[in-house]
Amino acid sequence: MDAVIEMKNVYFQAQAQEIIHDFSFQFEKGKTIALAGPSGSGKSTILKLAAGILVPTSGDVFFQGCNISNMNRKQNLSFRKQAAMVFQDSALWANQSLHQILELPLKLHFPKMDMQERDERIHAILAQVGYKKRLDLRPAQLSMGEQKLIAFARAMLCGPVILFLDEWTESLDDSSSECLMNLVRERRLNNDTIIFVGHNFKVIKRLADYIVMIVNGRLNRLFTREQIAQDKNMAQHIEKGMAL
Template sequence: MISIKLENVTFIRNNRKIIDNVSLEFPPGKTSVIIGPSGCGKSTLLKITAGLIPPTSGKVYVDGVNLLTMNRTELLDFRKKSGFVFQDAALWANKSVYENMILPLQVHFPGMDTDEKDKKIRSMLKAVGYTDSLLLRPAQLSNGERKMVSLARALVISPVLLYMDTPLTLVDPSVSAKMERLILDLHSSDNTIISNFTDPSLTKRISDFAAVMKDGRVISTGTIAEITDNKNSETRDTVSAVLYHQNSNSV
C-alpha cells in the first residue's frame, strides 16, 4: 500500500495560479476522489500527485520519499507500482494497440517471457472489453475503445497505485458498465486509487476519501458524508453542485 502526501503544492502556468498551496494526504489502500467544478484544477492536481507535472513549489511524498528528488531506480520502482489513465486516453499514436500494451511490460518486466507478456496483454484487453484487432493504431479506434486500451495499458503492469483522470467520459454505457465493474473490483482490493470521476453515483459508491477543490484550492477533505454535511457553505455548495445536480458542470 502506498501513501501519497502533498505539501504546500502550488502550480503556476502563464502567470495563472492553477493549484494554490495545496496540502493533502491520500490514505493508502483506499479510493480517493477529487471533486470540484470544471476548471478548478482537478486534472492538474492529479498529474502533480502522479509526478507527471513538477509543481512550481511544494513537495509530493510517496511513502515519505519526495517524488521530485527520487533517483532513477526509485522513480522506476514507483512507476512500476503505479498506473495512470488519461482523460483523453493518450495512447501512443505511432504504435499499434499491442505495442501500446507491451511497452510498459518491456520497461518494467524486461525478463518476462514474450508468451507471458502476450497472454497478459490479451487477458487485460479482454477484461476491459476490447475485442478489436490488436494491430490497429489509436487513430483507427473509437473514443470508447481508446479509453478501454488506456485503462488496460495502465493495469497491464498490475499496479498497486492507480490514478484515473475521468476514465469513463465519452464511453458508451455498455463499455462504461464493464469498465465500472473493473474499477469496483480494483476498489475492493487493497489498491490505492486516486481519481476524479464524473459520474456522481460511482463517486458516491466508490470513494473512501474525497477532496473538494475550488479555484485551485482544496477547500475540504473527508468522507462523502463528511463533505456533504460540511459546515462550510462553500464546500456544501460545491459538493451539492457536483454530486447532487446531474446538470452541474463537474468534469
C-alpha cells in the first residue's frame, strides 16, 4: 500500500491524561478517510497528530516515509505546502483582515508570486467557495459558517494534495456545504488524500472510502465503502456519535 501518512503506535497525553492510546493507521494515497465517533473521543487530536500540528507523546507519524518530528526546515515547508488543514474552530487570526489571512500562505509558499497574481488566486478561490463579502473584515465580523468558508479557502489556496478537514461542513447551510463537498470531490478525483472528521452521514456516504471509528482515543472499528452503503444502522450511529 502507498501510504501518504502513516501513524505508528501513537500515544498522546495532555495534562497527565491519556487522550490517544496506541493508534496506528496507514492513510493511503488517493483515498478519503472519515474519522467518526463520540464527542471527546479524540478525532480532532488524531487529525492534528496526523497533520504534524501536535507531536505524539510516543510513537511516530510519517509523511511519505519521513518522520514528521525529524524533518528539517526545508522538508517541513514542503510538507506544509502539500498538506492543508481546516480546523474545527476555523482558527483564523483574530487581529488580521481576511485578505491578510489569505495572503500569508501564498507569500510563504510562493515567494516569487506578485501581488496581482496573489489577489487573482484569492478571488478565484473565494468565488469557488461562494464567499461574497468584503476582505477588509476581521474574522469576528463573520458568522461561524462564513469563517468556515474562509478557513476552507485558505486550505485550498496553495493546491494541497492532502487535506485534513475537521467538522468542515458544520455551521454551513445546505448550498454552501454542497459547494464545499463538490470541491472536495474534485480533489478526490484528482487522486488527492483526504482525511476528515464529521458526523454528517450524507457527507460520509458520498465521499468516504473508509470510516475509522474512534472511541476513547482508540481505533474501534474500520468500515469500507461497501459496508457503509450496506449497513442500515450506520447513519443513525454516526450521526448520534455512537460506537458501532
